[in-house]
Amino acid sequence: MPRRRRWGTRWGRLPLRVRLVAGFAAAMLVVLTGAGAFVYLRVRYALDLRLDQDLTTQSAQLTDAARAGTPLPTAARTGPGEYWQLLDTTNHVLAASPGLPAGSLLTPEQLHRALRQPVRADRGTLLPISPRPLRLYAVPVQPGAAPAAGQPAVTVAAVRRDQRDEALRELIGQLALANLAALAVASLVGYRLARATLAPVERYRSEAARIAAGATGVRLAVPATDDEVARLGRTLNDMLTAQDAALDRERQFINDASHELRTPLTLLATELELALRRPRTTTELEQTVRNAAADTADLIALADALLTVGTQPDQDATAPTVDLTALLTDLVERYRTSTGADTLGCRAEPSLTVRGDATRLGRAVTNLIDNATRYGAPPITITADQVDALVRISVHDTGTGMDPAFLPHAAERFRRADTARTSPGTGLGLPIVDAIVRAHHGELRICSASAHHRVNPKFDVPCEHPPHGTTVTVLLPAARP
Missing domain, CATH: 3.30.565.10 (Histidine kinase-like ATPase, C-terminal domain)
Known part of the structure; x- marks a missing residue:
């Protein structure tokens, strides 16, 4: 059996209220996840926008100083958590702010793009936590030009992302806890609602089991509402009433048929019994046979009539x-x-x-x-x-x-x-x-x-x-x- 069919069979065996709650919880999980993702993206955008503004200001100072030939350590005033680098076309660091590890902050691919246009990039990951997460903004010193090796080509402004990443990690944790709590509450409420909604159906099933066991005159306890379950209960009560009426009619029919059949059968048995009590002449025996044949004809006519009443197939549009x-x-x-x-x-x-x-x-x-x-x-x-x-x-x-x-x-x-x-x-x-x-x-x-x-x-x-x-x-x- 294919795996999907086996899974569908197992799912179908679960109680209805469990399937309802599972479906409701899955829908809530999708909604909560979507809402959490939207909030996360909006907060991250706002934090990144602030960092990008700071980087743009810092990068403008660096680029202007590099183009004017001003020494960058003198022109670039950096605050806490702010860094810079000056790179040539070979990704060699010509100058850098103190506190940075040796080596370029850009990868060769990022440098290649930064020689043509400004590039924004991140160094380090949000999860798992990086020891020195940075936000980078690389700008070419002379856009469209090809500086010689050893000449300033790209300025890189960098800022620490510790506070931004910490805020995002805390937001993710809070959203996860809030979504799990909301999902648990929603599932609990959904389960109680499903159980309360299906409780009348379970009562209907119990009453139906009693009826199947032979109980008569049983009617379902229908609440005084107008929802789907109440209408189902009223319909079932109407069906039970019609079923009882049909059963009464069938019983009456059996009694009436037995009564109608008893008369010709009794007459036939009586005539045959009287004919056997003493020797009869040929004429008397012939008369007895004729009477028996007449009674038999009545029985056949009655049987045909009963068959006609009970077997009348419906005519459809294709009838002649x-x-x-x-x-x-x-x-x-x-x-x-x-x-x-x-x-x-x-x-x-x-x-x-x-x-x-x-x-x-x-x-x-x-x-x-x-x-x-x-x-x-x-x-x-x-x-x-x-x-x-x-x-x-x-x-x-x-x-x-x-x-x-x-x-x-x-x-x-x-x-x-x-x-x-x-x-x-x-x-x-x-x-x-x-x-x-x-x-x-x-x-x-x-x-x-x-x-x-x-x-x-x-x-x-x-x-x-x-x-x-x-x-x-x-x-x-x-x-x-």
Whole structure:
């Protein structure tokens, strides 16, 4: 594994608050280092400017005396810590102030440049500490001329840098201590802030662990603030509420499915048991087999209905285009032919198209017609039109309608109104329609006796239907050209 990947893996294993503090400390270190460097450079510039001014004054005196031929020991008055040298073109010292070691203060390269133009240079280092640090200023005696060997060529003014270097070293130490103290305080504050900020997240994790262990009805303790962590807690509480509601629905579904399956299974077992209690004639056995086949067919139909409700894949933009006008017209004609119903009407605008599965959409409309025929009263009217970017399909009957209190439960699985319990059915007709409509990104509405219920609100389209009877409306996105 590459070294960078191993380092990234180790970094990722550190606690989040440690990584936050490390990143914060690194950023602070960069900022403090930059600020310290700026202060150091400004102070050094100010100190060097003062030294350069002194050197310029001293060098002017030396150069004027050298050009006039005046003896430098007489003309150059030096104070404490000030020195001078007079050099020829071979870097030989012609004259020098007392207190300097033997030899030129300039290197051959510095002398070569000083013969053409003034040169400023430093002798000795700030760190480590030099025994005799000097600031030099070399000026040619006759710029542009080529003096003969042994003749004055360059004057060198020098001044001790002890105080300047000491001040800079003390400044570096103070900046280092101040930056380390500021970094330590900032890291401590950052750590406490990160720990306080992530404390609710840790509580959320603990509560989530309890929920994963099987605890129910648990909700997170969310502070009364509006920061990101509080919003996360509220969102998680909403998710837990939705999860509990879904779990309750699934439990109710299992109970209802068990109840619905128990009846045909009990009838089937009872008929078979009675047929085996005593010898039966051929006619009786045939009747028993027919009854068992009918019960088996009911079980198959119930299983198919449950499968339809639970497995409805979402349709996407690549789904084929369905001509709803032709689909509705064909369904109504076939329904009339198979049932002989002459009270079924259809009014559909031409060229209504959606994207989806024609078979499933046809089943949804067929279920709505079956419900209207079984529980409503004729005449039954199917209308289809386009509203903005939606296709609206409505199935209306003129029956007494549903109880307004039952409307919110009409599309729930195995839920049946009290007036419909004595008629055949499993209570899966509208749930199947709802599942198909949701898979096609649509909306289902149930309106009865002036009461309105939107099963899955999605579109801001007003309801339009007669005031009496029951109207079930399906809104689907129209296919784009």
